[in-house]
Amino acid sequence: MADVGILAATKAAEQPVTALLDSPRGPKPVRRFSRSNIIIYGTLFVVALYYALPLYVMIVTSLKGMPEIRVGNIFAPPLEVTFQPWVKAWQEACTGINCDGLSRGFWNSFQILIPSVILSVAIASVNGYALSMWKFRGSEVFFTLLMIGAFIPYQVMLYPIVIMLREAGLYGSLTGLVLVHVAFGMPINTLLFRNYFASIPEELFKAARVDGAGFWAIFFRIMLPMSLPIFVVALIIQVTGIWNDFLFGVTFTSSPERYPMTVQLNNIVNSVQGVKEYNVNMAATLLTGLVPLVIYFASGKLFVRGIAAGAVKG
Amino acid sequence: MTISDSRPDAGDRAAARRPSRLFRNLPSKIAMLPLIFTAVVVFLGGTIWTVIYSFTKSGLLPRLSWAGLDQYERLWSSRKWIVSIENLAIYGFFSLIGTLVIGFTLAALLDRKIRGEAVFRSIFLYPFALSFIVTGLVWQWILNPELGLQNVVREMGWTGFSFDPLNNPDIVMFGLLIAGLWQGTGLIMCIMLAGLRGIDEDIWKAARVDGIGTVKTYIRVIIPMMRPVFVTSLVLIGAGIVKLYDLVVAQTSGGPGISSEVPAKYVMTAMFGGQNLGQGFAASTMMLVMVVIILIPWAYLEFGGKKHG
């Protein structure tokens, strides 16, 4: 009863993704202009349009002036390109009484992101290493418990965490939010590292022990240098996950001045006062989505590997 | 020759005695303390705490004065909660079917040795990198009746065209569904594609030798072989559906009226907006029950089947 099915499921999901995306394996290709080929490419093209359109709409809307938006259609490219909405979204957009733009949220998110990512990856890698190579009585039980926790709706645990943080004097502080991110990022990243370290030949670990290396020496001098790719994957999961978070940001920050970018963005766009400036809203939305998008397009296959594992987060 | 790295005195005594159970593997135990704390105190403890307090009269602050099932009776007689559950059921049903069908179809199309597979794949997958907040806001804009999609179609000549889900209580959940599918299908496509690539190429050869058509091979041979992949996808989609929250907040704020409320939002409002903690605890406990209902049959199938079957 060591593993929960979750592990099997994610393992099954993760490993083939990385190993098998390289080579198409389907039936033999049909001739270039046959009818079925036209159907395949036609379908893919139309569906690709549905997926690509929102990004396109965001970009063109954010480059138009308000008058043009009121008369034109959302799919039309801008007649007159203006970067004013971007500047305004970054520097002047209002949330409540604060009118210093999304830059505040960006820096808040940044301050939350850096310690959360470093701490959660550090802890998860050590967890995964201990779980796969230094098992002790009960270690699997704790791990199973942790993985079950990944499936419990966050809402069930939110209030007790509020109380715990309040007791520790951390409620509403940056440190508190960082700790929450570390805790909720732990299941998936621990799983990721555990599966990775479990795939390293056991004999390597034994050889290091015969060579007199202990827990930390083996971790830092043998295992770490071998596991750069998996660290990148964990980093991708954590950066996108924490940057995109809304629930914890809204629950565990005390004042609007400390809101992370997603929360601030939602407040800007969904504020009921004043005239809606769609171009500024779209620029703000794009700005918020920029960090994960850049990571996505820059990391390619590693991202695929990460999301297949990170999917447990739901 | 010498034994180079032994400490004869201290080593001898220590080596002859069985070390105490508690101190064996000590660095590992210390390193796992954060995990043990998170699993036991935060996850398990927090869950038990919430379940217990869902049977109390807690209002502004949690307090242990028993109320029996009062909170649950109030919950199930609340119109907003009933609407939330109905909405989640509608969204869940269509999201599950839609994600599986679209995800598998796209994967099957991409698996047919097409040109530009990588380009298509990155287009289908990029929405998954974006937050639900960003997703909700973009689709709110596209579905805007005066300036968005409806307006574009009307300008093209179909002046009677009407598509305004976000302001129509009857179909608002489908407005959310469009955005939800846009964000989440890429992931399932990736998992399905990996599953397809994991199937032995000889199966395709055998099907061709037997003269079975492509579509029929997919339905009769390939899909049954991919059962584990489908189960994984089902669990992932299911766990995601129950947590549906950010998207609603960003795209509709639960409106028009209460027509797109969902359980997670009900909990958040009760706990942090309405200072009605007992309701929040009861509602979140119900969410937990939903997850358990989804997970137990799956765990039984995966686990019971594999270990003892």
Add this chain to the structure above:
Amino acid sequence: MTLLNPSVSIKNLDLSFGAVKVLQNLNLDIGDGEFLVLLGSSGCGKSTLLNVIAGLLEPTDGQIWIKGRNVTWAEPSERGIGMVFQSYALYPQMTVEGNLTFGLRNARVPKAEIAKRVARAAEILQIEPLLKRKPGALSGGQRQRVAIGRALVRDVEVFLFDEPLSNLDAKLRADLRVELKRLHNNLQNTMIYVTHDQVEAMTLADRIAIMKGGKIMQLGTPAEIYGKPQNLYVADFIGSPSMTFFDGTVEGDVIRIPDHDLPLGTYEFAQRPASVRPAIIGIRPEHVMTGDNLRSAPYKAEVIADLVEPMGSDTLVHCAFGGQTMRVRMDGQAQVRAGDRLMIGIDPGAASLFDKETEARL
């Protein structure tokens, strides 16, 4: 057999994982400078035993002594052992030199001493040109040399080998086997070597311990193991192709098997059964006499060759005898075809006799 001054001794060792007993009340003394091979099929506990000796697994009960020191609970690095693994287990990100010196650096051995030992090991194993390379750039044979070198630089008394040649191809395996033997002759260290390959065991070992189900079935020199297997399991396990076994009954100086009464005049009984007793006789294919050797055979019979497998150096003939298909090893030049009639001779003096019930040697 008790050695006066054993290098490694294993006393009443037990190891179980839950309800599964992997090692059961095991006792073994290994002499100074001895080459001991633990031989058995997979799952017999041989690798487990080696891991317990190395300190990589904790025993449930019993003791391990190395060089007169009780090391049962000592760290692997404090036991005075070096270990060589099947998968080489070289640290991929370190150079060969880094691999060789990792243990010494952990033990804070002075730099000059490290350099001296690396130079010596590299010279013995002829890997000097490889010192600056990474394991990824080495061939399988070179990697295994480095792995041996890693044990060598530790300057220890006892070497442990866990199927070190299994990952190599047949030719390389034969070459390295010879080198290992030469290494042992030069160094005269105690070596404990785990393998499932009987050729390795027979060629390398001073003594072989054959294991099954966590117990030692027989401990002895290769000649003893081959010539006088102590029980049916060892008799069946050693030798390729293996013995042919016949069910029968011992009656005085004769064993009755179906259709034949074989005289046991030349057989050296360990314990002669007092009365008529069900027994099993095992005959190695190479101990069935044919051709010129027939003259000295105490018992002769005519058989029909049923299937012939020419293997180059010798030829294996299957034929019906005593209700069994008996394997007969003949010269590679022998002109035999299926269906041929053949005279064979059997010398029970070279055969092995086992009690039907206890399966122990008679």
